[in-house]
Amino acid sequence: MTPFPTNSGESRPASDLIRVRDLTKTYAGGDPSRPALDRVSIDIPRRHFVSLIGPSGCGKSTLLRVIAGLEGYDSGEATVFGTSPKAMCANKAVGLVPQTPALLPWKNVRRNIALPQKVNRRAGRGGEDPDDLLRMVGLGELGHRYPHELSGGQQQRVAIARAFGMRPEVLLMDEPFSALDEFTRESLQLQLLAMWERMATTVVFVTHSVREAVTLSDEIVVMSARPGRIHEVLPVDLPRPRDTALVNSPRMHAMEDRVRASLESAWQAGAAPDDLVAL
Amino acid sequence: MTTQTPARTVPAPSRPAPPARRPRRRGNRSPFHPATWTPAVAVLLLLGAAWTAVAAEHPYILPELGEVGTALVTSPLVFLENAWRTLRIALLGALIGAGSAFVLALVMSEIPVVRRALMPFAVVLNVTPVVALAPPLVVAFGFGMTPKVVVTAIITFFPVLINVATGLRSVPPPVLHVFETLHASRLEVLLRLRIPSSLPYTLAALRVVLPLSIVGAVVAEFVTAGSSGGLGTVISNAASTARLDFVYSAIFCLAALGVLLLALVTAIEHRLLFWHESQRRASS
Ligand SMILES: Nc1ncnc2c1ncn2[C@@H]1O[C@H](COP(=O)(O)OP(=O)(O)OP(=O)(O)O)[C@@H](O)[C@H]1O
Ligand SMILES: [Mg+2]
Numbered sequence: 001m002t003p004f005p006t007n008s009g010e011s012r013p014a015s016d017l018i019r020v021r022d023l024t025k026t027y028a029g030g031d032p033s034r035p036a037l038d039r040v041s042i043d044i045p046r047r048h049f050v051s052l053i054g055p056s057g058c059g060k061s062t063l064l065r066v067i068a069g070l071e072g073y074d075s076g077e078a079t080v081f082g083t084s085p086k087a088m089c090a091n092k093a094v095g096l097v098p099q100t101p102a103l104l105p106w107k108n109v110r111r112n113i114a115l116p117q118k119v120n121r122r123a124g125r126g127g128e129d130p131d132d133l134l135r136m137v138g139l140g141e142l143g144h145r146y147p148h149e150l151s152g153g154q155q156q157r158v159a160i161a162r163a164f165g166m167r168p169e170v171l172l173m174d175e176p177f178s179a180l181d182e183f184t185r186e187s188l189q190l191q192l193l194a195m196w197e198r199m200a201t202t203v204v205f206v207t208h209s210v211r212e213a214v215t216l217s218d219e220i221v222v223m224s225a226r227p228g229r230i231h232e233v234l235p236v237d238l239p240r241p242r243d244t245a246l247v248n249s250p251r252m253h254a255m256e257d258r259v260r261a262s263l264e265s266a267w268q269a270g271a272a273p274d275d276l277v278a279l
Numbered sequence: 280m281t282t283q284t285p286a287r288t289v290p291a292p293s294r295p296a297p298p299a300r301r302p303r304r305r306g307n308r309s310p311f312h313p314a315t316w317t318p319a320v321a322v323l324l325l326l327g328a329a330w331t332a333v334a335a336e337h338p339y340i341l342p343e344l345g346e347v348g349t350a351l352v353t354s355p356l357v358f359l360e361n362a363w364r365t366l367r368i369a370l371l372g373a374l375i376g377a378g379s380a381f382v383l384a385l386v387m388s389e390i391p392v393v394r395r396a397l398m399p400f401a402v403v404l405n406v407t408p409v410v411a412l413a414p415p416l417v418v419a420f421g422f423g424m425t426p427k428v429v430v431t432a433i434i435t436f437f438p439v440l441i442n443v444a445t446g447l448r449s450v451p452p453p454v455l456h457v458f459e460t461l462h463a464s465r466l467e468v469l470l471r472l473r474i475p476s477s478l479p480y481t482l483a484a485l486r487v488v489l490p491l492s493i494v495g496a497v498v499a500e501f502v503t504a505g506s507s508g509g510l511g512t513v514i515s516n517a518a519s520t521a522r523l524d525f526v527y528s529a530i531f532c533l534a535a536l537g538v539l540l541l542a543l544v545t546a547i548e549h550r551l552l553f554w555h556e557s558q559r560r561a562s563s
Contacts, residue, residue, distance in 0.1 A: 065456070068456070068459075068460050069459075069460070070456050070459055070460065086462075089459065089460050089461070089462045090462045091462075092461055092462065094460045095460070096456060096457050096460040098453035098454075098456055098457065099453065100451070100453050102451065102453035102454040102456070102457050103454075104454070104471075104472070104475070105554040105555070106475050106478075106554045115461075115471075116461055118471070119458065119461045119463040119467050119471065120461050120462045120463050120464065120467065123462065146553075146554055147554075148554060148559065162457075166461075172460075
């Protein structure tokens with residue numbers, strides 16, 4: 001393993017990268033000898049689709065929150081396209097899709113999607129038309145519904161539409177499809193790819209699914225746990241646009257096997273979780 | 280012709296099928312279905328019979344139900360007027376108490392120091408029977424409307440304060456994160472997120488506190504009895520002259536007021552909380 005596992009972005013200027021350098025983060029009350037993130041370094045080039053994958057507790061969500069400016073850290077640095085994550089947020093250039101849809105239950109779908117335009121108007125960022133966004137995620141008819149009248153997958157699509165609404169420069173997604181059945185998941189993945197290609201944003205995508213990571217990404221960042229480290233960065237050299245045929249092709253499966261092997265060695269590299277007991 | 284042949288070959292059912300009686304789910308029944316109201320009516324009749332038996336035996340414990348009805352019917356204005364006075368005090372006190380509690384809860388949620396300074400006292404005072412303040416408040420504020428309103432305001436204050444303070448903090452972290460990545464101002468988070476999230480808690484507090492406000496008003500009226508109106512005064516005056524029919528008529532009026540206020544809160548909840556789990560069952 002290279003001491004400095006980065007991807008194709010090494011030659012690019014910082015203004016074109018999400019750049020994390022030697023970042024260490026220990027949660028208050030956490031074990032200082034096993035930080036949630038341990039000297040994590042990564043470069044994510046603009047317009048790339050990058051997935052974070054790794055065993056539970058390896059710090060994927062933490063890293064995502066650091067990039068979103070939601071979480072402080074002990075040492076190192078994190079910059080997004082040359083500025084701080086907070087400055088990106090102030091400019092409404094960051095879209096976040098948390099693991100739960102996080103919709104406002106008292107607003108209907110349309111108003112939920114329009115929320116980013118209502119908040120922090122000073123940033124003066126024009127957004128997409130909510131109805132266009134709804135059509136893009138295939139919910140054109142459901143704008144007047146309330147979140148509790150939607151299925152889980154529909155709610156997740158609303159959250160994605162909301163995040164795309166400001167045409168963010170960075171889109172951060174934390175296991176957005178983890179609660180969906182395989183077929184809904186696949187169709188949403190292709191929908192997401194189409195939107196990403198159209199809007200040309202940079203996506204950091206947390207997932208537990210190898211298949212999902214391979215389907216979506218330009219690079220897959222494999223992490224290991226306790227302490228949270230970057231184990232390996234695997235480029236996915238599959239053509240785009242990706243469609244159902246490609247998703248089921250042998251090349252795809254070969255890539256999946258590579259990721260799975262890397263994940264396994266990452267699992268062995270990290271200490272086993274304290275709460276797992278051999279039966 | 281030919282179309283009739285198949286009909287003949289089909290064996291006619293020997294007798295008409297019994298009307299499909301779909302087993303209704305418990306709780307889904309309409310309120311007008313006999314099975315819904317029969318048990319309550321049965322208990323009501325039983326209570327009426329017990330009341331009548333006791334009243335016949337011990338007229339100084341309970342008045343005849345007929346007498347109570349007569350009292351209500353012959354002098355409706357007395358009860359209406361005094362019920363209105365009590366209700367006015369209860370609502371005014373609740374408005375002041377709940378309103379100021381809401382504002383203080385907002386301040387506490389925005390300024391943690393204030394929260395840490397005041398919350399312990401709020402918790403203690405919330406479990407203190409503050410009605411007991413009625414007599415000293417009468418001494419302090421005289422016999423007018425002021426002490427009564429103050430008592431009801433104090434009674435309603437603490438439950439609302441504690442519930443709203445909890446509600447304002449009940450925002451799920453992921454939603455807060457979305458607001459944070461949008462760089463929403465504190466005011467925007469408060470107005471668009473925290474206050475709406477706290478509504479279920481606020482209304483739950485009102486559900487408790489509005490009926491309580493009547494308790495406050497009546498107790499205050501007991502203390503100032505003789506000098507002012509209200510159902511509390513009616514009760515204490517009638518009790519001292521052994522007019523039990525008036526006492527119980529006034530109590531029925533108080534019960535009616537309580538039910539009225541509860542219905543009001545329920546209607547508001549239905550309106551404002553259509554999106555909340557608490558309303559899901561009722562609406563479906
Ligand atoms: N708020 C917190 N306070 C203390 N420790 C935390 C907190 N959040 C996360 N951790 C710890 O930090 C480590 C990384 O957590 P994180 O949520 O980033 O993992 P993850 O990779 O997203 O896991 P999963 O795949 O299960 O979602 C874990 O060991 C977790 O216990
Ligand atoms: Mg996570």
